[in-house]
Amino acid sequence: MTRARIDARFAALKAEGRAAFVSYIMAGDPDYETGLEILKGLPGAGADLIEVGFPFSDPMAEGPPIQRAALRALDKGMTLTRTLQMVAEFRESDQTTPIILMGYANPLVNRGFDAFARDAAAAGADGLIVVDIPPEEADPLADALDREQMSLLLLSTPTSDDARLKIIQKRTSGFAYYVSVAGVTGVKEADAATVAPNVERVRAASGLPVAVGFGIKTPERAAAVARVADGVVVGSALVDEVADALATNDSVTARVLSKVESLAKAVRSARDSA
Amino acid sequence: MNAPVTPNDYAAYPDASGRFGDYGGRYVPETLMPLVHELEAAYRAAQADPAFQAELDGYLTHYVGRPSPLYFAERLTAHYGGAKIYLKREELNHTGSHKINNCMGQILLARRMGKTRIIAETGAGQHGVASATVCARFGLPCVVYMGAVDVERQKPNVFRMNLLGAQVEAVTSGSATLKDAMNEALRDWVTNVHDTYYMIGTAAGMHPYPEMVRDFQSVMGKEARQQILEVEGRLPDAVMACVGGGSNAIGIFHPFLNDESVRLYGVEAAGDGMDSGRHAAAINGGRPGVLHGNMTYLLQDADGQITEAHSISAGLDYPGIGPEHSWLNDVGRATYLTATDTDALEAVKLCAELEGILPAIETAHALARLPEVVKDVGKGGIVILNMSGRGDKDVSTVAAYLGRTI
Numbered sequence: 001m002t003r004a005r006i007d008a009r010f011a012a013l014k015a016e017g018r019a020a021f022v023s024y025i026m027a028g029d030p031d032y033e034t035g036l037e038i039l040k041g042l043p044g045a046g047a048d049l050i051e052v053g054f055p056f057s058d059p060m061a062e063g064p065p066i067q068r069a070a071l072r073a074l075d076k077g078m079t080l081t082r083t084l085q086m087v088a089e090f091r092e093s094d095q096t097t098p099i100i101l102m103g104y105a106n107p108l109v110n111r112g113f114d115a116f117a118r119d120a121a122a123a124g125a126d127g128l129i130v131v132d133i134p135p136e137e138a139d140p141l142a143d144a145l146d147r148e149q150m151s152l153l154l155l156s157t158p159t160s161d162d163a164r165l166k167i168i169q170k171r172t173s174g175f176a177y178y179v180s181v182a183g184v185t186g187v188k189e190a191d192a193a194t195v196a197p198n199v200e201r202v203r204a205a206s207g208l209p210v211a212v213g214f215g216i217k218t219p220e221r222a223a224a225v226a227r228v229a230d231g232v233v234v235g236s237a238l239v240d241e242v243a244d245a246l247a248t249n250d251s252v253t254a255r256v257l258s259k260v261e262s263l264a265k266a267v268r269s270a271r272d273s274a
Numbered sequence: 275m276n277a278p279v280t281p282n283d284y285a286a287y288p289d290a291s292g293r294f295g296d297y298g299g300r301y302v303p304e305t306l307m308p309l310v311h312e313l314e315a316a317y318r319a320a321q322a323d324p325a326f327q328a329e330l331d332g333y334l335t336h337y338v339g340r341p342s343p344l345y346f347a348e349r350l351t352a353h354y355g356g357a358k359i360y361l362k363r364e365e366l367n368h369t370g371s372h373k374i375n376n377c378m379g380q381i382l383l384a385r386r387m388g389k390t391r392i393i394a395e396t397g398a399g400q401h402g403v404a405s406a407t408v409c410a411r412f413g414l415p416c417v418v419y420m421g422a423v424d425v426e427r428q429k430p431n432v433f434r435m436n437l438l439g440a441q442v443e444a445v446t447s448g449s450a451t452l453k454d455a456m457n458e459a460l461r462d463w464v465t466n467v468h469d470t471y472y473m474i475g476t477a478a479g480m481h482p483y484p485e486m487v488r489d490f491q492s493v494m495g496k497e498a499r500q501q502i503l504e505v506e507g508r509l510p511d512a513v514m515a516c517v518g519g520g521s522n523a524i525g526i527f528h529p530f531l532n533d534e535s536v537r538l539y540g541v542e543a544a545g546d547g548m549d550s551g552r553h554a555a556a557i558n559g560g561r562p563g564v565l566h567g568n569m570t571y572l573l574q575d576a577d578g579q580i581t582e583a584h585s586i587s588a589g590l591d592y593p594g595i596g597p598e599h600s601w602l603n604d605v606g607r608a609t610y611l612t613a614t615d616t617d618a619l620e621a622v623k624l625c626a627e628l629e630g631i632l633p634a635i636e637t638a639h640a641l642a643r644l645p646e647v648v649k650d651v652g653k654g655g656i657v658i659l660n661m662s663g664r665g666d667k668d669v670s671t672v673a674a675y676l677g678r679t680i
Contacts, residue, residue, distance in 0.1 A: 057579040058453060058565060060460040061303045067447055079577040105301055105564040110578030132564065134307045136291065136300050157305040159467055164308065182305050183465035 003151045005126045006098040006174040009049060010209045010230065019226035020048040021267040022211055023260050024102065024235030026069035027052050027086050028078030029242055030252055035073075037253045039090050042097075045257040046264025049098045049211075051129070051233065054083040056104035061131045063186040065236040068243060080107040080116075084123040091124030100127040100153065100174075105137075113144035120150065127151035127174045135167045142171040151175075156202045158182045165205035175231060176206040181215040186236025190215035192224035199229045219266030226270035234263050278604040284531035287598070292481020295604060297597035300480045301564045305464050314482045316387045321489075326382065333378050334493065337411070338368050340375075342494070344501035344658070349628040356648030357511060357655035361631070362498045362526060364662050371634065371663030372494060372522045373404035373475060379490035380473045381408040389471035392416045395459040397424055397452035397518070398589030398636060399431025400663055401475030406440035416440040419458040421451035424588045430667050449582040452518075452592045456566050476519025477596035480567030484524075484596050491525025498658055499529050511651045512537040515660040516639040517610065518554065518590035520599045522662035527608060537609070539647055540599060541640045543585035544612035554583035556595040557603050557610040570597040586615035586671060589636040589663070613642035619675045622665060634663030635671065 013020050023042055028035045042050050055070035055078050062070070080103075087099055101120060108116050108130065120128070127150060133141060135154055142152045151174030156165055159182055169176070178199060180190035195212055202210045211231025216222050222232045238256055245255040278295055281287065292298045300310055320326040334340040343366065347359040364372040384392060392409050394416065396402030402418040409416035418435055422444040425432050435442050448454035456479075463472045477487040495513075502510050513530055515523035517540035530536040542555035553559055556571040563572040565580055573581045573593035585591040602608035613621070621641035626632045633641060640659055648657055665672070673680045 055579075057581075058448065058457050060457050060566070061305075061464055063461075064447075074579060081577070106572070106574065106580070107578035109562075109564050109569070110574065110576075131303050132301045132567070134300065134302060134304050136307065155304045157303075159305050159308045161308065164304075168304070179305065182467050184461045187465070 003126060003149050003173060005096065006049070006151055009096070009098050010175060013048060018271055019229060019267055020211060020231035021046055021264040022049045022051060022213070022231050022233040023047040023238055024051040024053060024233060025256070026066065026073050026239055027054055027083040028073035028076055029069045029239060030072050030246055031076045032078065032082060032086065034252050036086050036089055038256050039086060040093065041253060041257045042260060043094055045260040046268065047097070047260055049100065049231070051100045051102045051235065052083060052087060054080050054101060054103040054107060056107060059104055061184050063184040063236060065186045065239045065243065069239040080111060084119050084125070087125050088123040098126040099124065100129060101125050102129040103131070105130055105132050108141065113141050117144040117148045117150060121148035125150065127153050129153045129155065129177060131155070135171060138171045153177050155179050158198065162201065162205065165202060169206040172206060172208065175209040175211050176202050177233070178202050178210055178212045178229070179214045180212050183214070185214050188215050189217065190221065190225060192221070192228060195225060196228040219262050222263050223266040223270035226267040232267050278601070280605050284607065287601070288481060288485050292485070294598045294601035296562070297569050297600040298481055298484055299569050300567060301569070302480045302567045303464055305467060309467055310480055316383060317482055317486050320383055320386060326386070330379055330382055334375065338374050338378060339366065340493065341497045342366055344498055344505065347629050350625065350644070353628055354645050354648045356653060357651035357657045359644065359648060360502065360510070360656065360658045361661040362494055362658060364494060364522065364660060365631070365633065365637070365664035369404045369407050370666065371400040371404065372491060372525065372660070373401045374407065375493055375525070376475065376487050376490040376521060377401070377404040377408045377473060381412055384471035384473070385412060387471065389469060390414065391466065391470045392473050393419065393459050393462050393470055394473040394475060395419045395452065395455040396475060397455070397591055398587065398634070399424070399428040399435065399667065400589060402440070402442065403431050403434050403438070405473050405475070406435040406438035409440060410438045417462065418442050419445050419455040419462070421449070421455045422446045423450045424452065427671065428588055428667060451583070452588070453580065460566070476521040477524045477598060478519045478566065478568060478570065478594060484568065484598055487521050488524045488528055488598060491521050492528045493525070494522070494660065495526040495529035498526060502656065502658060506656055509533055509536055510656040510658045511535070512539060512647055512657045514539045514541065514640045514643065514647060514657060516541050516590060516636050516662065517595060517599060518543065518592050518636065519594070520596035522660050524596055524598055526658070526660040531607065538602070538607065539643065540608055540610045541643050542610055542612045543587055543590035543639055544614040545584035545586070547614050548612055552584035553612070554585040554590050554592060555612050556593060557600065558612050560593070562600065565594050568597045570594050570600045587618065587635040587639065589634070590639065611643045613639040617642035619672060622668070622672055631661065632665040633661060634665045635668045637662045
C-alpha cells in the first residue's frame, strides 16, 4: 500500500475526468477526539485525499489560521506520536483514502527519519510534506521514506524556475504540489489565470498529477483551480471553520464537514460547466 | 549524527552545502530557496570584489568608528588577581554594540543586489537599532520585527528605532520574543521575495547567513589579534564572549580558531539557573534539531517542539545558537559555560564600579565567568573579553533588580 494508494486514487479520478479535492486538517485541532471524528468524516464529505498536519511550535510558512490551529492542538497535548495514532485509527475503517502528513522538520529530526518513516508507514500514512525541507536537504528523509514505500512531496512554488522544478521532481513521488502564492498559508488569494501556466510547467517537469494549494478559500476559487489542475488543496479555510465553531459554540465537526462538502461539490462539478 | 571530526583548518568551514560538520544547512521553504542561492552568489561576488571590501572598510572607519580599542582592564584584573584582562571595546561603536559591523556589511550587499526594502528581527533591540541606522543612512525602508515582550522591556531601543525611521512590528505570536520575531520576519520574506532583503542579526539561520555574519563580525577578532600582538607581543591564552545566537562570540573567536593555544569560552544565559529549566542555554541544556533554517542545538521538548527560552537579557533570550558554535562545541574547540540572570546583574554592577564601563546585560554574562577563567589561566596569562554592547538600554532592568525606581 502506501504510495500505491496515492497512485490508485489519482488514476481513478483521471478516469472520472475530474480533479481531486484535498482537505487539510491539523491533527488534534481542537482536540484528539474531535479531530479524529473530523478525519473519519472527511471521505464521506467529499475529500479525495487528506493532508494531516502534525503541529509544530514555530511554523514559519503558516499564516495566522494554521499557526493558531497548531497552538490549539499543542495546548491539548498533540504530538507526532498521537498524530500517527490518529492515522492508524482512521485506517481501521478506511483503506483507500490517501493520507499525506504535513509539517515541519524538527519533530521528524527529533524522532529520527528512519524511525519516523517506519512508524508512519505502519500507521497507514502514504506521503509526507515537510515545509522547511527543500530539495537541497531532502536526501536523508527521501531515502528513509523510499524504504517504506512512502512518497515525499517536495513543494513547487512561483519562485521555482524550470531548473529547480527538475531538481524538485527527482525526489518527489505521488503527486506534485504547487504552492500557488509566494507567501504564507491562508493570506493571499491564488489567481487561477496565473496558476494555469505554472501547473503546466510543473506537470511537464514532474510527469505527475499536480495539486494546487496555499490561497484557495472559496468554492468558486476551488472550482476555477479544479479546471486547470489535477487537485485542489484547501487548508486555512477549513481550520478557520474550527476556530469559528469554537467561538460560537457550534459543532466543530459539522462546521468543518459542511465546508468540505461545499468545496468538494465545487471541485467535482467544476469541469461539468466548463 | 556522525562522530565529530576535528578539522585541520577551521577557516575552511562551512562546506559548499553550508555545513559545519552536521550543523547548519538550508532548511527553508522552497519559495525562499532561490533567494538563498541568489544571496550566496551575490555574497561570493562581493567577497571577490576589492571595491566592496574597500567601501565597507571606509564606512567601518568613518561611520562605525573602527578599530575599537583593546583596553587593559587594570582594576578588574587586580580585583580577580589572575590573568590580565583585556576588553575589546565594541560598546564604543556607533549604536553601542557589535551589531553595526554586520549591518554595515549586509546593507552594502543588499544595495549591490538591488533590494529596496529591508526587514530584520531583534531581541534586545541592538540589531534592530543597528539595522534602522544603516537603513536611514542609505535611505531604505526598514521593518523590524520584535517580540511584544521585548518591546515592553526594551522601550528605549524601540523609540530609537522609530526615531531612525524604522517601523517596529510587535510580534504577539508564540512566546512573543526573539524566536517569534524571527518567524514573523521569515513570513514577511516569503511573502515579499522580490524586493526584500532579510538582514539577519546573528550568525544563525540558513546558509549563507551563519558564514556571512561571522565574516562581517570577524573584524573584531582580526583587530583584537593584531592589537594584542602589538601590546603584549603574544597571543592571548583565552578569548571570552557571551552567546545567544552567537555573533559577537563567533566574530571574536574565528580569527583565533587555528591558534590552538588560545582557549575559547562562550557563555550562555542560564536564566533562573540550569536546574530551574528556565534558561536560554541551547548547548548546555538542549539537543540538536532544526529551526529557522539551520541544524543546531535547540531547546526542545520530547516531541521536538521548541521550548521557550528564559533570560533577563532579551538579546540572549533565544532557544537556539549559531551552527558553528554547535560544531565548535562538539569538536571540543570551544567551551560553553553558563551564567544566571543574577550572575550577570552582579557583573554589570562590578564592571560599572571598577572600570566605569556600563556593560549590556548580554555582555555581562561573559563578565560573570571571568573569575573562573582568569584563575584557570593564571597570573601572567592574558584573557580577552568581547565587550559586545553598552548597558544604557538596560538601566531600568538593573534598577528593578536593585529594587529602585528611576
